[in-house]
Amino acid sequence: MADIPLWQRLLGLLAYLLPWSDALSFGRELYNLFPWISYLALPATPVLLLERSIPFGGFLLFLVLFLVVVRNPNVPYYLRFNVLQAILLDILLVVLALAFNVLLSPLGNSLMIRTLNNTVFIGALVLVLYASIQCIRGKEADLPSLSEAVRMQL
Numbered sequence: 193m194a195d196i197p198l199w200q201r202l203l204g205l206l207a208y209l210l211p212w213s214d215a216l217s218f219g220r221e222l223y224n225l226f227p228w229i230s231y232l233a234l235p236a237t238p239v240l241l242l243e244r245s246i247p248f249g250g251f252l253l254f255l256v257l258f259l260v261v262v263r264n265p266n267v268p269y270y271l272r273f274n275v276l277q278a279i280l281l282d283i284l285l286v287v288l289a290l291a292f293n294v295l296l297s298p299l300g301n302s303l304m305i306r307t308l309n310n311t312v313f314i315g316a317l318v319l320v321l322y323a324s325i326q327c328i329r330g331k332e333a334d335l336p337s338l339s340e341a342v343r344m345q346l
Contacts, residue, residue, distance in 0.1 A: 196270050196330035204274030204327040208320050210253065211282040213239040215316030217289060218309045232317070254279060262346075269346065274327055277335065277342045281319060284338075288312055 326333035
């Protein structure tokens, strides 16, 4: 694999702020138990502000990233790969959040719900950290099934 320029690594790294911003909502219980965990939300602050200040901001950001970066053959493959992988991870987290709200809300704030939320939060943290480290190293983060789907799309 050729050496990936630093600017591609940094832009690929920024793409993972999108799924991280959606994963933060799963960690509410952990923020109460361990207040220092709230500092993990700082990198995602610009994305959160964009999503909350502009109507449909998250959807618009998704569209811009998908249409301008992923579907543009002039953008380097490495950057397109990381952006699409971040988008698919984000879609997975949004679907999980919707499923939790619809299917699990009747159960209230039980221990099972808190445990599921914490598990999704920690899982997303591990995935985003792994993908970010691989991105900085200039390598493709190989996330099972997700990376295969990305390669099929590109």
